[in-house]
Amino acid sequence: MARKPAASKPAPSNTSKDELLKFYRDMLLIRRFEEKAGQLYGMGLIGGFCHLYIGQEAVVVGLEACAKEGDKRITSYRDHGHMLACGMDPRGVMAELTGREGGYSKGKGGSMHMFSREKHFYGGHGIVAAQVPLGAGLAFADKYLGNDNVTFTYFGDGAANQGQVYESYNMAELWDLPVIFVIENNQYAMGTSVKRSTKSTTLFGRGEAFGIPGEQVDGMDVLAVKAAGEKAVAHCRAGKGPYILEIMTYRYRGHSMSDPAKYRTREEVQKMRDERDAIENVRELLLQGKHATEDELKAVDKEIKDIVNDAAEFSKESPEPAAEELWTDIYAEELPQGSAEERA
Ligand SMILES: Cc1ncc(C[n+]2csc(CCOP(=O)(O)OP(=O)(O)O)c2C)c(N)n1
Numbered sequence: 001m002a003r004k005p006a007a008s009k010p011a012p013s014n015t016s017k018d019e020l021l022k023f024y025r026d027m028l029l030i031r032r033f034e035e036k037a038g039q040l041y042g043m044g045l046i047g048g049f050c051h052l053y054i055g056q057e058a059v060v061v062g063l064e065a066c067a068k069e070g071d072k073r074i075t076s077y078r079d080h081g082h083m084l085a086c087g088m089d090p091r092g093v094m095a096e097l098t099g100r101e102g103g104y105s106k107g108k109g110g111s112m113h114m115f116s117r118e119k120h121f122y123g124g125h126g127i128v129a130a131q132v133p134l135g136a137g138l139a140f141a142d143k144y145l146g147n148d149n150v151t152f153t154y155f156g157d158g159a160a161n162q163g164q165v166y167e168s169y170n171m172a173e174l175w176d177l178p179v180i181f182v183i184e185n186n187q188y189a190m191g192t193s194v195k196r197s198t199k200s201t202t203l204f205g206r207g208e209a210f211g212i213p214g215e216q217v218d219g220m221d222v223l224a225v226k227a228a229g230e231k232a233v234a235h236c237r238a239g240k241g242p243y244i245l246e247i248m249t250y251r252y253r254g255h256s257m258s259d260p261a262k263y264r265t266r267e268e269v270q271k272m273r274d275e276r277d278a279i280e281n282v283r284e285l286l287l288q289g290k291h292a293t294e295d296e297l298k299a300v301d302k303e304i305k306d307i308v309n310d311a312a313e314f315s316k317e318s319p320e321p322a323a324e325e326l327w328t329d330i331y332a333e334e335l336p337q338g339s340a341e342e343r344a
């Protein structure tokens with residue numbers, strides 16, 4: 001009797017072959033996009049601030065897998081990955097980076113200031129932790145309107161030491177707001193390590209004083225992020241108030257494009273890339289489990305490369321905004337009309 005071919009390894013229990021492929025694709029899109037942004041910056045096509053998300057891709061991709069239509073997201077200046085993960089157009093994001101008319105803010109905002117009402121993406125904020133109370137406010141609006149939307153409010157380990165975070169925790173728990181406070185603990189705030197800046201380093205535990213549950217999650221494992229995200233989302237949707245996820249991650253590049261990188265060794269970065277990389281982890285799961293062949297993954301790589309090259313071309317060809325644009329988008333030109341539901 002002919003032997004059956006060896007069965008392929010099933011996908012880990014909380015995912016599927018298709019989802020693993022989607023995670024691979026979505027994380028790779030962020031990485032290649034950011035690499036291209038780094039190149040364009042080096043060529044002088046991007047000016048001003050530019051903070052890359054390379055290394056942290058699994059955080060936002062894992063959490064986006066838990067989101068439904070209507071959910072909101074808000075983050076800091078390290079924001080390109082969040083935009084791509086929620087489905088914003090790579091062309092519009094790249095063209096904003098190069099300061100062109102085709103960008104999400106017509107080229108007037110740049111890296112840290114892009115928004116999409118359609119995708120419920122509320123920025124892009126340059127002031128450390130400023131987005132945290134805003135995120136609680138977005139969740140307040142949903143609670144007020146009586147829907148079951150959740151707001152993902154992302155901030156860093158450095159931001160976690162800001163006073164306004166704790167004011168937000170207090171109000172969010174007091175009013176049972178459906179907000180997930182996502183601490184992206186990449187271990188550094190500019191050139192300062194968590195160990196140098198922070199006495200108690202279990203940042204998720206700081207919600208305890210307010211009665212907010214929290215947990216620490218391996219941010220280099222997209223499936224672990226998704227599993228924790230599902231728990232947090234279920235908590236919020238059930239009307240039980242906020243939840244804190246401290247996601248342990250790592251940025252491979254400097255804080256921004258101008259970073260002397262004197263605060264950590266090359267070896268530390270290389271070790272993380274070699275041993276923990278989230279994209280490599282998913283790639284291995286796909287190949288070892290025979291859910292995809294090398295050729296299929298190569299085709300995904302090519303597809304992503306084409307999308308990113310297209311975005312880069314668009315961002316070079318799109319014209320600079322006209323001088324008259326200096327006078328637009330400053331004040332609301334029309335007052336919002338209609339009921340609260342229509343305005344939301
Ligand atoms: C209120 C305020 N203080 C200081 C700065 C300067 N600054 C910009 S980013 C940053 C570090 C924040 O680190 P973290 O919250 O860990 O986020 P990461 O950059 O690691 O994503 C600082 C101090 C700022 N932008 N706003």
Ligand SMILES: [Mg+2]
Binds near residue numbers: 156184185186187
């Ligand atoms: Mg940090």
